[in-house]
Amino acid sequence: MSKGRNTAGSGGRIRKGLEGRGPTPKAEDREYHAKYKAKQAAAKRQSTRQTSPTRSKATGEWVVGRNAVLEALGADIPVTTAYIAEDMERDDRLKEIIKHCGEHGIAMLQANRRELDRLTAGAVHQGVALLLPNFEYAEFDDVLEQARLHNLVVVACDHVTDPHNLGAIIRSAAAFNSAGVVIPDRRSARMTAAAWKASAGAAARLPVSQVVNLNRALAALKDAGFTVIGLAGEGSTPVDEIAVDGPMVLVVGSEGEGLSRLARQTCDVLVRVPIAESVESLNASVATAIALYEFSREGEVDWSNDE
Numbered sequence: 001m002s003k004g005r006n007t008a009g010s011g012g013r014i015r016k017g018l019e020g021r022g023p024t025p026k027a028e029d030r031e032y033h034a035k036y037k038a039k040q041a042a043a044k045r046q047s048t049r050q051t052s053p054t055r056s057k058a059t060g061e062w063v064v065g066r067n068a069v070l071e072a073l074g075a076d077i078p079v080t081t082a083y084i085a086e087d088m089e090r091d092d093r094l095k096e097i098i099k100h101c102g103e104h105g106i107a108m109l110q111a112n113r114r115e116l117d118r119l120t121a122g123a124v125h126q127g128v129a130l131l132l133p134n135f136e137y138a139e140f141d142d143v144l145e146q147a148r149l150h151n152l153v154v155v156a157c158d159h160v161t162d163p164h165n166l167g168a169i170i171r172s173a174a175a176f177n178s179a180g181v182v183i184p185d186r187r188s189a190r191m192t193a194a195a196w197k198a199s200a201g202a203a204a205r206l207p208v209s210q211v212v213n214l215n216r217a218l219a220a221l222k223d224a225g226f227t228v229i230g231l232a233g234e235g236s237t238p239v240d241e242i243a244v245d246g247p248m249v250l251v252v253g254s255e256g257e258g259l260s261r262l263a264r265q266t267c268d269v270l271v272r273v274p275i276a277e278s279v280e281s282l283n284a285s286v287a288t289a290i291a292l293y294e295f296s297r298e299g300e301v302d303w304s305n306d307e
Helices: 013-018 034-051 066-074 092-103 113-119 140-150 163-175 193-198 214-223 261-266 284-298
Strands: 061-064 081-085 107-111 128-132 153-157 180-184 208-211 227-231 248-252 269-272
Touching: 061 066, 066 092, 066 128, 066 193, 081 092, 081 113, 092 107, 107 113, 113 128, 140 153, 140 180, 140 208, 140 214, 153 163, 153 214, 153 284, 163 180, 163 193, 163 284, 180 214, 208 214, 214 227, 214 248, 214 261, 227 261, 227 284, 248 284
Parallel strands: 081 107, 153 180, 153 248, 180 208, 227 248, 227 269
Antiparallel strands: 061 128, 081 128
């Protein structure tokens, strides 16, 4: 207080103005504060995780586009869920997709366009997509044991990279009562929707085994008493002249390079399919089908289903 000067008090005005306001709100509760905005953003993210019907379960291979989805459904490819975007124009294809899913008990979920874009990694889905289950590969030891017990052929694919070829090989192997197909897990086609479709449903009946090292698997088959036969255009023996007593392994090379060096070294014999000189080579799946037919025709393997 200044000396010689009177200072008037507030007369209770300030105290009355503060009455009823309570304590100062926390920073995260003040709308203008950065902590408030961060809290709101976190709550929104949590709400999205809890309400999204597709985020945690959408794992597997996708088939997208109306034509592709129709073809997949027509081929009886196994489907986990069908996703249909909201507010899509329902042409005849989409109506047929919805009808097929309903008649076959396939779960259908609606998703907005942004969610479907995210799930399919930006693919051109035309508002519809199928989620396929992960393929269940057979145990290699089970394939080996079935072939050994019943004197059957095992087909080994040495880095066949085209899924259509893989599917066709599986179809041929099933047609001639093979024990199964073995593929490596690297540099090889896998059991995708395209391979499943090309197999014409045979992949549901024939065991397909995926191994870490194909040459090690071939060596294990040799140790178990199998004759390992490589299919190569330059093979020394025509496929119709092969004579083998006991279970066999037919090794099919890749589309471009054929059998790898290590696979050739593992094979007991290389056979060829005789063709006209004007034709360079046959498709891998076609050559496989011919070889399997010749084996069955010559009767080296018991192709009957009797156990």
